[in-house]
Amino acid sequence: MLIKNGKVIIFEDNDVKVKQIDIKIKENKIDKIEERIEPEENEKVIDAINKVVMPGLINTHAHIAMSIFRGTFEGCDLYTWLNEKIWPIEAKLTSKEVYNASMLSIIEMISTGTTCVNDHYFFSKEIRKALEKSKMRAMITRVLMDSDGKEASENRINEFINLYETRNKEDNLISYSVAPHGLYTCSDNLLKISENLARQYNLPIHTHFLESINEIEDIKNIHNATATEVLKKYFDGIPTILAHGVKINDEDIEVLKTMQCGISHNPISNFRLGCKIADVTKYLKNGINVALGTDGQGSGNNLDMFETMKLAALGQGGIHENEERITSKDVIKMATINGAKLLGIDNKVGSIEKGKEADLIIVDITPKLDNIKIIPNNDIISNLVYNTNGNSVQTTIVNGEILMENRKMKLIDENKIIEQFV
Numbered sequence: 001m002l003i004k005n006g007k008v009i010i011f012e013d014n015d016v017k018v019k020q021i022d023i024k025i026k027e028n029k030i031d032k033i034e035e036r037i038e039p040e041e042n043e044k045v046i047d048a049i050n051k052v053v054m055p056g057l058i059n060t061h062a063h064i065a066m067s068i069f070r071g072t073f074e075g076c077d078l079y080t081w082l083n084e085k086i087w088p089i090e091a092k093l094t095s096k097e098v099y100n101a102s103m104l105s106i107i108e109m110i111s112t113g114t115t116c117v118n119d120h121y122f123f124s125k126e127i128r129k130a131l132e133k134s135k136m137r138a139m140i141t142r143v144l145m146d147s148d149g150k151e152a153s154e155n156r157i158n159e160f161i162n163l164y165e166t167r168n169k170e171d172n173l174i175s176y177s178v179a180p181h182g183l184y185t186c187s188d189n190l191l192k193i194s195e196n197l198a199r200q201y202n203l204p205i206h207t208h209f210l211e212s213i214n215e216i217e218d219i220k221n222i223h224n225a226t227a228t229e230v231l232k233k234y235f236d237g238i239p240t241i242l243a244h245g246v247k248i249n250d251e252d253i254e255v256l257k258t259m260q261c262g263i264s265h266n267p268i269s270n271f272r273l274g275c276k277i278a279d280v281t282k283y284l285k286n287g288i289n290v291a292l293g294t295d296g297q298g299s300g301n302n303l304d305m306f307e308t309m310k311l312a313a314l315g316q317g318g319i320h321e322n323e324e325r326i327t328s329k330d331v332i333k334m335a336t337i338n339g340a341k342l343l344g345i346d347n348k349v350g351s352i353e354k355g356k357e358a359d360l361i362i363v364d365i366t367p368k369l370d371n372i373k374i375i376p377n378n379d380i381i382s383n384l385v386y387n388t389n390g391n392s393v394q395t396t397i398v399n400g401e402i403l404m405e406n407r408k409m410k411l412i413d414e415n416k417i418i419e420q421f422v
Contacts, residue, residue: 006048056115112390
């Protein structure tokens with residue numbers, strides 16, 4: 001495959017640049033990035049004139065079966081939303097409902113430019129089945145918690161072990177994490193079990209972390225220690241994905257800097273649930289990796305990572321009055337290469353480099369009515385962050401295979417899925 005005439009987003013010299021170059025894909029990898037590459041005989045050529053070619057977006061924290069909760073339960077705080085609204089309904093979900101809801105979310109992600117998602121849910125085999133059908137890249141898990149009793153906890157642990165042990169070891173697209181739900185829903189015993197599983201299988205940890213103000217005291221009461229002390233005790237030396245990180249203070253930062261961890265920033269969900277906003281400008285300045293996530297649609301509204309990029313950038317202006325803060329270039333990195341680093345796959349994806357696997361998206365910037373928000377296009381990178389939405393994505397490529405071309409899904413009958421939710 002050859003992508004010609006595109007404006008390509010390249011990370012170079014610690015900067016984000018736009019270059020007019022061609023990209024040759026051979027098998028599943030990026031083979032050449034050069035000017036005016038000539039096509040080979042019978043090679044598929046994609047003309048990307050008036051389009052941006054960029055790394056696929058990486059959603060580092062989502063609950064993809066939660067598409068069924070879109071537009072529900074507005075106005076709740078986090079604890080009320082979980083305990084009184086979401087968990088009682090989730091307890092009644094069937095495997096078929098989770099599969100269909102996951103397929104709906106997968107269509108949403110592919111069609112809006114996400115090529116990799118880090119999921120955090122249950123009925124995990126159904127989610128895996130949906131992902132395998134779509135050929136999307138993902139990290140999956142079976143969430144663990146024991147705040148509702150020992151028997152339920154043991155069942156979840158066994159489900160996770162079975163999920164991992166039944167994996168397709170040849171599958172290059174699906175990886176796994178160990179996922180204690182949060183430090184306020186897991187006992188010391190379950191955190192120790194999570195640690196042992198992560199070390200036994202050589203997997204990262206993926207957990208909710210200091211999302212709301214209530215967690216601070218709850219964690220102290222459960223573990224007789226601060227959140228970062230608990231984190232350090234169990235997961236030091238283990239790659240750890242911390243979802244949210246809204247209530248991290250300066251003392252916490254000093255601990256996190258000594259650990260192999262990073263933050264999945266979910267600004268839309270945090271705004272909607274009234275959790276305030278994480279000071280990711282400060283985290284990045286302190287050398288802590290920050291990537292982006294959408295959370296589930298019940299709190300994050302949708303899985304459009306372009307919207308997440310915009311809110312991530314604007315939210316910092318609400319914290320840092322007249323001060324230096326993250327730019328659109330920082331946010332592009334957060335949505336791509338930083339996400340790959342957080343998931344431990346930056347050797348494979350996250351940037352457009354020779355030898356990396358071809359996870360790419362092509363975004364339409366043609367001067368026309370549908371793109372009126374980016375005319376004049378004085379700064380392509382700024383417009384990608386502030387004035388683009390996922391519907392501008394024309395083509396999505398994962399592992400060198402086209403999953404959507406010219407807004408047409410290639411492997412999934414989207415109408416068959418959508419009609420089940422109308």
